[in-house]
Amino acid sequence: MIKDLFKxxxxxxxxxxxxxxxxxxxxGVDAVNIDWKPVAGGNPLLLKALKALDPDVVDKANxxxxxxxxxxxxxxxxxxxxxxxxxxxEDHMLLHAGPxxxxxxxxxxxxxxxxxxxxxxxxxxxxEEAAEYAASGKVKFSPCHEHDAVGPMAGVIAPHMCVSVFExxxxxxxxxxPVPEGMGxxxxxxxxYSQEVIDRLHWIATEFREVMHAALMQxxxxxxxxxxxxxxxxxDEGHNRNKAGTSMYIRAMAPLMIKSGLPAEKILPVxxxxxxxDGFYLSISMPTSKVTLDPVKGVKNSxxxxxxxxxxVDFGIQVAGLPGEWFNGPSxxxxxxxxxxxxxxxxxxxxxxSCITETAGIGGFALSGAPAIVQLVGGTASxxxxxxxxxxxxxxxxxxxxxxPVLNFRGSPTGIDIRKVVETGIxxxxxxxxxxxxxxxxxxxxxxxxPPMDCFEKALIKFAEVYGKPE
Amino acid sequence: MYFDSVTLMGVSKRLLDxxxxxxxxxxxxxxxxxxxxxxxGMNSPETDQAGPNDLMIVLIHEEGADSELLLQKxxxxxxxxxxMESEGGDVVPxxxxxxxxxxxxxxxxxxxxxxxxAAYEAKQALRQGLHVMMFSDNVSLEDEIELKRFAHExxxxxxxxxxxxxxxxxxxxxxxxxxxxxxxxxxxxxxxxMQEVSCLLDAAGVGVSQALGTGGRDLSEAVxxxxxxxxxxxxxxxxxxxxxxxxxxxxxxxxxxxLVSEAGSLHKDxxxxxxxxxxxxxxxxxxxxxxxxxxxxxxxxxxxxxxxILDVELPNKDQILKxxxxxxxxxxxxxxxxxxxxxxxxxxxxxxxxxxxxxIFSNIAHEADEKLPSDGRCEFSSVVDMGDDEFTRGRAxxxxxxxxRNQRICEEALDPTVAVVLxxxxxxxxxxxxxxxxxxxxxxxxxxALAAEDRKVVFVGYVLGTDxxxxxxxxxxxxxxxxxxxxxxxxxxxxxxxxELIKEVANHD
Numbered sequence: 001m002i003k004d005l006f007k008x009x010x011x012x013x014x015x016x017x018x019x020x021x022x023x024x025x026x027x028g029v030d031a032v033n034i035d036w037k038p039v040a041g042g043n044p045l046l047l048k049a050l051k052a053l054d055p056d057v058v059d060k061a062n063x064x065x066x067x068x069x070x071x072x073x074x075x076x077x078x079x080x081x082x083x084x085x086x087x088x089x090e091d092h093m094l095l096h097a098g099p100x101x102x103x104x105x106x107x108x109x110x111x112x113x114x115x116x117x118x119x120x121x122x123x124x125x126x127x128e129e130a131a132e133y134a135a136s137g138k139v140k141f142s143p144c145h146e147h148d149a150v151g152p153m154a155g156v157i158a159p160h161m162c163v164s165v166f167e168x169x170x171x172x173x174x175x176x177x178p179v180p181e182g183m184g185x186x187x188x189x190x191x192x193y194s195q196e197v198i199d200r201l202h203w204i205a206t207e208f209r210e211v212m213h214a215a216l217m218q219x220x221x222x223x224x225x226x227x228x229x230x231x232x233x234x235x236d237e238g239h240n241r242n243k244a245g246t247s248m249y250i251r252a253m254a255p256l257m258i259k260s261g262l263p264a265e266k267i268l269p270v271x272x273x274x275x276x277x278d279g280f281y282l283s284i285s286m287p288t289s290k291v292t293l294d295p296v297k298g299v300k301n302s303x304x305x306x307x308x309x310x311x312x313v314d315f316g317i318q319v320a321g322l323p324g325e326w327f328n329g330p331s332x333x334x335x336x337x338x339x340x341x342x343x344x345x346x347x348x349x350x351x352x353x354s355c356i357t358e359t360a361g362i363g364g365f366a367l368s369g370a371p372a373i374v375q376l377v378g379g380t381a382s383x384x385x386x387x388x389x390x391x392x393x394x395x396x397x398x399x400x401x402x403x404x405p406v407l408n409f410r411g412s413p414t415g416i417d418i419r420k421v422v423e424t425g426i427x428x429x430x431x432x433x434x435x436x437x438x439x440x441x442x443x444x445x446x447x448x449x450x451p452p453m454d455c456f457e458k459a460l461i462k463f464a465e466v467y468g469k470p471e
Numbered sequence: 472m473y474f475d476s477v478t479l480m481g482v483s484k485r486l487l488d489x490x491x492x493x494x495x496x497x498x499x500x501x502x503x504x505x506x507x508x509x510x511x512g513m514n515s516p517e518t519d520q521a522g523p524n525d526l527m528i529v530l531i532h533e534e535g536a537d538s539e540l541l542l543q544k545x546x547x548x549x550x551x552x553x554x555m556e557s558e559g560g561d562v563v564p565x566x567x568x569x570x571x572x573x574x575x576x577x578x579x580x581x582x583x584x585x586x587x588x589a590a591y592e593a594k595q596a597l598r599q600g601l602h603v604m605m606f607s608d609n610v611s612l613e614d615e616i617e618l619k620r621f622a623h624e625x626x627x628x629x630x631x632x633x634x635x636x637x638x639x640x641x642x643x644x645x646x647x648x649x650x651x652x653x654x655x656x657x658x659x660x661x662x663x664x665m666q667e668v669s670c671l672l673d674a675a676g677v678g679v680s681q682a683l684g685t686g687g688r689d690l691s692e693a694v695x696x697x698x699x700x701x702x703x704x705x706x707x708x709x710x711x712x713x714x715x716x717x718x719x720x721x722x723x724x725x726x727x728x729x730l731v732s733e734a735g736s737l738h739k740d741x742x743x744x745x746x747x748x749x750x751x752x753x754x755x756x757x758x759x760x761x762x763x764x765x766x767x768x769x770x771x772x773x774x775x776x777x778x779x780i781l782d783v784e785l786p787n788k789d790q791i792l793k794x795x796x797x798x799x800x801x802x803x804x805x806x807x808x809x810x811x812x813x814x815x816x817x818x819x820x821x822x823x824x825x826x827x828x829x830x831i832f833s834n835i836a837h838e839a840d841e842k843l844p845s846d847g848r849c850e851f852s853s854v855v856d857m858g859d860d861e862f863t864r865g866r867a868x869x870x871x872x873x874x875x876r877n878q879r880i881c882e883e884a885l886d887p888t889v890a891v892v893l894x895x896x897x898x899x900x901x902x903x904x905x906x907x908x909x910x911x912x913x914x915x916x917x918x919x920a921l922a923a924e925d926r927k928v929v930f931v932g933y934v935l936g937t938d939x940x941x942x943x944x945x946x947x948x949x950x951x952x953x954x955x956x957x958x959x960x961x962x963x964x965x966x967x968x969x970x971e972l973i974k975e976v977a978n979h980d
Contacts, residue, residue: 006705008576011576012580013581015580028642032573035563035565037565039588340508341508342511445480
């Protein structure tokens with residue numbers, strides 16, 4: 001009611017001339033200046049798309065989408081051979097990170113990973129043959145995301161590799177993720193394909209898998225939502241810093257390994273392997289994110305982003321209301337710090353499926369809780385807090401399961417809304433590792449990156465075509 | 472001493488910015504870091520032997536660079552203390568949505584964005600339950616109608632587009648004056664019109680409960696007074712409001728009938744102030760006035776407290792004669808130079824009524840034969856609204872930036888056919904912090920030029936404002952009087968004094 005306003009304390013949001021806010025403040029009225037920018041950068045096409053959508057309908061669909069995500073009950077249930085569990089994993093198929101890409105367009109590290117995977121499968125025995133084989137058209141390349149999987153960096157999954165198996169017990173869907181091979185540079189996910197790399201993959205697919213499988217058979221799965229919640233309160237953000245999560249993971253798994261009755265000489269190398277890899281938990285946070293986001297796919301009228309992924313060349317997003325479609329733009333540089341001896345000229349563009357964590361409201365979205373790594377952003381802890389706070393402007397809601405202590409335990413900003421990204425011009429913040437542009441050189445630093453705006457603009461325009469009301 | 476790797480990466484990055492440094496690595500002597508050094512060819516026998524608790528500093532510098540100095544700088548970096556920003560991370564909201572999540576008690580959005588964006592933001596604000604005041608103009612009629620209907624459905628105010636004045640809960644939004652709280656609820660399609668009636672009510676010792684703007688087009692047939700009617704209903708049910716006052720241009724017949732029938736159905740008396748020569752007959756509970764001053768007098772008549780009076784007495788004949796003495800026979804014309812559009816209009820209407828037969832031109836005249844030529848000059852009497860679009864394109868309104876207006880006062884005064892220069896001075900929130908000084912300067916300039924030609928003109932001024940305004944009204948009045956200006960108590964009174972003077976000089980030969 002209008003007259004109710006006359007009984008309230010006036011509180012004004014000022015959009016435009018700041019002097020109007022100052023004049024109100026001079027009268028003792030609470031006036032908040034809004035740092036306004038033209039909606040959608042003033043682009044008439046995008047403005048039209050935004051106007052074509054009925055906000056009530058979309059908001060309602062987004063609430064539903066977010067609630068589906070929040071209800072998810074992710075569990076780590078097994079470690080298996082990829083082709084035995086991953087759906088539609090055809091013969092001579094290799095999965096990779098990001099949106100679809102051909103061998104011709106792949107960046108260096110992804111090519112290296114593909115070559116390594118070909119040798120791992122025994123389709124070729126030396127790198128030259130492997131490259132030839134990859135180019136021959138005999139290999140089918142397909143994005144992990146199209147097979148319920150996610151892979152870090154190059155994200156290459158070959159049929160006989162070991163993957164973790166996650167289950168969303170609320171909705172019954174599954175998700176898969178390769179096992180992290182360790183720290184350093186000589187890893188398949190960075191495009192290394194030396195014998196050492198391939199041998200390690202075989203060890204993971206056999207001995208490592210045997211122990212992990214046996215351990216998980218001792219329990220009814222490991223509740224990874226709870227692991228994630230605890231790790232976020234211990235200085236992790238679930239993408240770039242995973243020390244706490246890795247510790248929690250060992251704490252969950254070690255008793256199960258013992259319980260399995262396997263001999264210590266089998267268990268110890270596996271425990272050592274995990275313990276020696278501070279980043280191991282990324283392989284838990286990624287599929288946990290994926291398996292809870294996937295049921296959101298196909299929610300009609302919802303503009304919630306269900307996946308963000310990059311293949312080192314293209315950055316692609318997927319949107320709930322437009323299931324199965326990729327909206328791509330160029331992958332961006334990672335801006336941050338380099339390990340000694342490396343610089344901008346060495347860096348590949350942003351790569352990997354790991355920003356599924358940001359899609360799920362952690363990673364860069366929960367940076368406020370990971371002060372130990374905010375220096376990557378350029379310095380102060382308050383900058384990390386600022387980044388987290390910014391993300392509330394482009395998200396649908398908050399995830400109280402993942403609360404941020406520094407923000408008085410406010411839930412992490414969750415559910416990227418393509419409308420809000422386009423409206424505000426604020427891009428999701430991804431804090432990630434940067435990889436050398438040459439195969440097998442490995443990680444060379446870490447920092448902050450963003451998706452290109454193109455992804456969101458293209459998605460919005462398509463979304464308005466599908467769901468918008470005609471003028 | 473242990474340094475974590477991220478800190479050291481930061482140190483390395485900053486060291487690279489130092490002149491003379493080609494490559495630098497500062498890291499702890501872990502196996503991984505030693506491998507990295509070897510891979511990049513920056514290792515040395517010393518680093519190969521370093522242990523995990525040793526700090527390895529490898530520096531490759533240009534020939535001739537002062538390595539001692541560089542090492543000092545590295546040490547400086549390592550001992551640098553972090554700034555003690557405890558929490559911080561304050562984010563200025565970039566949208567109404569985020570502002571609301573930070574300040575859920577927000578209730579009004581004040582929008583002064585360029586017209587092409589204003590409607591979109593207003594819709595967002597209304598959707599989220601905020602009342603809207605829209606100062607922006609250049610919003611399409613279709614958008615205005617849609618926004619007002621949308622607001623109506625949600626029982627929200629949609630003040631504007633093109634709404635420059637409101638007083639809500641005693642606070643002036645955009646352009647408004649510090650007036651007393653009181654029993655009069657104002658609804659207005661005209662900014663300076665609302666300012667004038669609220670200040671006159673204040674001067675009469677009565678105050679204002681609320682003043683709700685609607686934007687100039689609300690009374691058009693297309694918009695159909697949606698917001699005027701909603702605002703009237705809201706004020707009718709507001710306990711603090713006793714009498715309602717509507718200020719605007721006279722609407723076309725269908726809207727007029729709608730308004731009158733709406734007013735008749737309200738519990739409280741309604742006074743309509745339509746600035747038009749047409750006179751309407753008062754009805755039961757519905758009253759009409761065609762000047763701002765007249766409207767205030769009617770409102771005062773509606774209030775039981777008869778102590779409240781407005782001094783609108785005119786100078787007597789002798790005083791007028793005294794003011795006009797010394798004018799030359801050629802000096803016959805009035806030139807009104809106004810900041811306030813409604814004030815200009817009121818002055819013009821009063822002049823026409825008081826001086827029938829004396830032509831007067833204006834840039835805001837609707838009558839084609841009274842329209843000022845496009846150069847804004849004429850050889851007769853005229854009233855110019857300096858706030859009209861033609862003068863404000865690419866520059867601020869004269870209430871904010873009075874320079875053009877003051878120049879014009881000086882120019883008109885120097886026209887040898889001019890007898891009277893009539894002007895307003897609008898005070899209040901939103902207006903120039905010191906409009907008086909430059910105005911006095913222009914008047915003084917004109918006066919000294921006139922004195923050099925052994926002439927004078929009569930300056931008649933009106934100060935719109937209250938003593939509680941940021942610029943003190945009484946101080947302005949005193950200073951203008953000292954400068955020889957005849958200062959009136961209402962805008963209408965100023966126009967009548969000017970009219971009397973023109974009638975007087977019309978007889979001079």
